[in-house]
Amino acid sequence: MALDAIQKNILHEVADLDGIPQGAYNIRANGTSAGRNTTANIDIVTKEDKPGIDIIIKPGTKGESVHIPVVLTESGLKDMVYNDFYVGEGADVTIVAGCGISNCGDQDSQHDGIHTFHVGKNAKVKYVEKHYGEGDGKGARILNPVTNVYQEEGSYVEMEMVQIKGVDSTVRTNVAELADGATLLIHEALMTHGTQKATSDYKVALNGEGSSADVVSRSVAKDDSEQIFEVAIEGNTACNGHAACDAIIMGNAHVVAIPRLDAKNVDAALIHEAAIGKIAGDQLIKLMSLGLTEEEAEEQIVAGFLR
Amino acid sequence: MALDAIQKNILHEVADLDGIPQGAYNIRANGTSAGRNTTANIDIVTKEDKPGIDIIIKPGTKGESVHIPVVLTESGLKDMVYNDFYVGEGADVTIVAGCGISNCGDQDSQHDGIHTFHVGKNAKVKYVEKHYGEGDGKGARILNPVTNVYQEEGSYVEMEMVQIKGVDSTVRTNVAELADGATLLIHEALMTHGTQKATSDYKVALNGEGSSADVVSRSVAKDDSEQIFEVAIEGNTACNGHAACDAIIMGNAHVVAIPRLDAKNVDAALIHEAAIGKIAGDQLIKLMSLGLTEEEAEEQIVAGFLR
Numbered sequence: 001m002a003l004d005a006i007q008k009n010i011l012h013e014v015a016d017l018d019g020i021p022q023g024a025y026n027i028r029a030n031g032t033s034a035g036r037n038t039t040a041n042i043d044i045v046t047k048e049d050k051p052g053i054d055i056i057i058k059p060g061t062k063g064e065s066v067h068i069p070v071v072l073t074e075s076g077l078k079d080m081v082y083n084d085f086y087v088g089e090g091a092d093v094t095i096v097a098g099c100g101i102s103n104c105g106d107q108d109s110q111h112d113g114i115h116t117f118h119v120g121k122n123a124k125v126k127y128v129e130k131h132y133g134e135g136d137g138k139g140a141r142i143l144n145p146v147t148n149v150y151q152e153e154g155s156y157v158e159m160e161m162v163q164i165k166g167v168d169s170t171v172r173t174n175v176a177e178l179a180d181g182a183t184l185l186i187h188e189a190l191m192t193h194g195t196q197k198a199t200s201d202y203k204v205a206l207n208g209e210g211s212s213a214d215v216v217s218r219s220v221a222k223d224d225s226e227q228i229f230e231v232a233i234e235g236n237t238a239c240n241g242h243a244a245c246d247a248i249i250m251g252n253a254h255v256v257a258i259p260r261l262d263a264k265n266v267d268a269a270l271i272h273e274a275a276i277g278k279i280a281g282d283q284l285i286k287l288m289s290l291g292l293t294e295e296e297a298e299e300q301i302v303a304g305f306l307r
Numbered sequence: 308m309a310l311d312a313i314q315k316n317i318l319h320e321v322a323d324l325d326g327i328p329q330g331a332y333n334i335r336a337n338g339t340s341a342g343r344n345t346t347a348n349i350d351i352v353t354k355e356d357k358p359g360i361d362i363i364i365k366p367g368t369k370g371e372s373v374h375i376p377v378v379l380t381e382s383g384l385k386d387m388v389y390n391d392f393y394v395g396e397g398a399d400v401t402i403v404a405g406c407g408i409s410n411c412g413d414q415d416s417q418h419d420g421i422h423t424f425h426v427g428k429n430a431k432v433k434y435v436e437k438h439y440g441e442g443d444g445k446g447a448r449i450l451n452p453v454t455n456v457y458q459e460e461g462s463y464v465e466m467e468m469v470q471i472k473g474v475d476s477t478v479r480t481n482v483a484e485l486a487d488g489a490t491l492l493i494h495e496a497l498m499t500h501g502t503q504k505a506t507s508d509y510k511v512a513l514n515g516e517g518s519s520a521d522v523v524s525r526s527v528a529k530d531d532s533e534q535i536f537e538v539a540i541e542g543n544t545a546c547n548g549h550a551a552c553d554a555i556i557m558g559n560a561h562v563v564a565i566p567r568l569d570a571k572n573v574d575a576a577l578i579h580e581a582a583i584g585k586i587a588g589d590q591l592i593k594l595m596s597l598g599l600t601e602e603e604a605e606e607q608i609v610a611g612f613l614r
Contacts, residue, residue, distance in 0.1 A: 235583075247570070249570055249572075249573050249575075250573060251573060252573070253573070254569075254570065254571050255568075255569075255570045256567065256568065256569045256570075257566075257567070257568045257577075257579070258565065258566070258567045258568075259564075259565070259566060259579070259581070260563065260564070260565045261562075261563065261564045261565075261581055261583050262561075262562075262563045263554070263556055263561065263562045263563075263583040263584070264561050265556075266556050266557060266558060266559070266560070266585050267585060268556075268583070268584070269582075269583070269584035269585075270564075270581075270582070270583045270584065271580075271581065271582045271583075271584075272564070272566070272579070272580065272581040272582075273578075273579065273580045273581075274566070274568050274577075274578065274579040274580075275576075275577070275578045275579075276542075276568050276570040276575070276576070276577045276578075277570070277575070277576035277577065277578075278573050278574060278576075
């Protein structure tokens with residue numbers, strides 16, 4: 001694979017990769033493929049009608065992983081891909097799909113990844129998506145990821161959505177539809193600083209009997225940054241839905257939380273909590289009494305909160 | 308006062324009145340005044356530019372009450388009034404403003420009351436608004452109340468909003484703006500049945516330092532009824548906001564809860580919880596083991612929940 005030092009660093013940040021990953025992978029750098037590997041059970045096929053790939057995971061595939069990180073280091077590049085995951089019945093896989101932008105130029109760099117998951121009966125998916133930006137150019141680093149999750153009976157999907165640093169503008173759109181007995185867990189960790197803006201929108205439809213969803217967002221908004229968190233859970237049958245949003249605000253940041261519970265069936269049980277506030281004074285004082293400066297104490301509290 | 312038996316019963320339901328109330332009052336029946344009393348401290352003046360009254364409460368008025376119930380017993384009547392309350396500095400008063408509709412005819416009866424409160428410095432207001440409908444006509448009973456609350460420094464407003472029975476369609480719109488040190492408590496109790504529809508919309512702007520708001524809604528949706536609960540709390544300075552929405556669904560009812568927390572200042576602390584679900588099975592079983600039928604047990608749980 002032909003990746004330079006910056007690209008390698010970004011790969012490390014978004015996918016915890018310090019070399020060629022195990023198993024299947026497709027690495028996209030500046031809009032083109034920089035490496036691909038398939039396995040006996042996981043095929044990756046380039047789409048012919050639009051940019052992107054199909055990732056086809058055979059039924060019963062166990063313990064394998066797919067890495068599809070994206071790296072952008074050219075200023076002014078606008079990249080959009082459609083990646084479709086077909087996870088076969090009873091499979092149990094990990095999918096890592098980070099995106100990192102290093103923009104040292106004056107033009108905006110943007111990556112929009114549209115990920116659609118067709119999760120078969122009783123299949124289990126762990127999905128990790130990390131976003132990261134760096135570079136001191138004036139050009140903005142923009143990421144607008146979309147996930148569409150279609151879960152068949154008894155399937156289990158865990159999604160870890162992380163955006164810790166350096167992304168100027170994000171609109172994250174997530175839609176999930178769950179059949180009987182399907183389970184969805186979403187953990188979002190988000191930090192914004194400077195004048196960054198981040199919007200997260202989750203829509204979960206609990207269509208199947210006994211389906212359940214748990215959407216938890218933890219975010220920190222620093223400086224003049226703005227965050228909007230929207231989560232809508234629709235209970236259409238006997239189901240359980242829970243959403244929680246905890247946000248810490250610092251500086252002149254602005255955070256909006258708009259959950260929406262929609263119970264359309266007497267056996268739908270839906271719960272939501274949200275809390276927005278600054279770091280508790282006594283937590284700060286405790287850490288400072290142990291010898292930390294105020295900044296160090298804040299940093300430690302924020303890191304613990306987002307972990 | 309010229310009120311018939313039906314009107315007297317409605318007056319009892321919406322204002323706990325079994326006769327002429329103590330203190331100031333203005334009773335409106337079928338679009339016209341059916342009685343008015345003012346006191347040395349509380350004046351009631353008919354508006355000249357539009358239907359409605361101005362209620363002027365002198366600064367320092369303590370322990371007095373104002374009753375302004377509305378009774379509609381004519382089918383097909385559409386009534387709209389603007390009532391403005393001017394509560395003087397340091398006053399401490401109770402305002403009761405129920406509305407009842409008895410519609411035995413085939414045409415819709417509707418009452419829209421727009422209540423605006425100008426609450427002076429350090430004044431204290433307890434406001435009770437009860438809605439009630441009855442009558443077996445085909446005509447709908449429609450109530451669209453609006454409250455606008457402007458609270459000056461250090462004022463305290465407690466609002467009890469109750470709609471237990473018989474209102475076919477309600478859109479309740481409430482806006483509040485709080486200055487320094489002002490406190491607002493809202494308790495909503497709502498029950499819908501049949502094919503009733505009820506929407507409650509609360510918007511609270513915490514503009515003043517040290518202001519606080521607590522909005523609590525408890526509702527029960529039975530049969531094929533629909534409820535939408537929206538509450539938006541905006542924290543613009545050092546303030547505390549809390550909203551909670553608990554709803555019980557029964558039958559084929561549909562409940563939507565859409566809170567919105569908007570923290571625009573680092574010292575704004577905003578919290579929300581919502582829970583929608585059916586009556587807990589173990590609660591029912593416990594009461595039934597004490598000899599109650601399932602309906603009696605449900606009734607008792609619902610009554611306790613809404614109290």
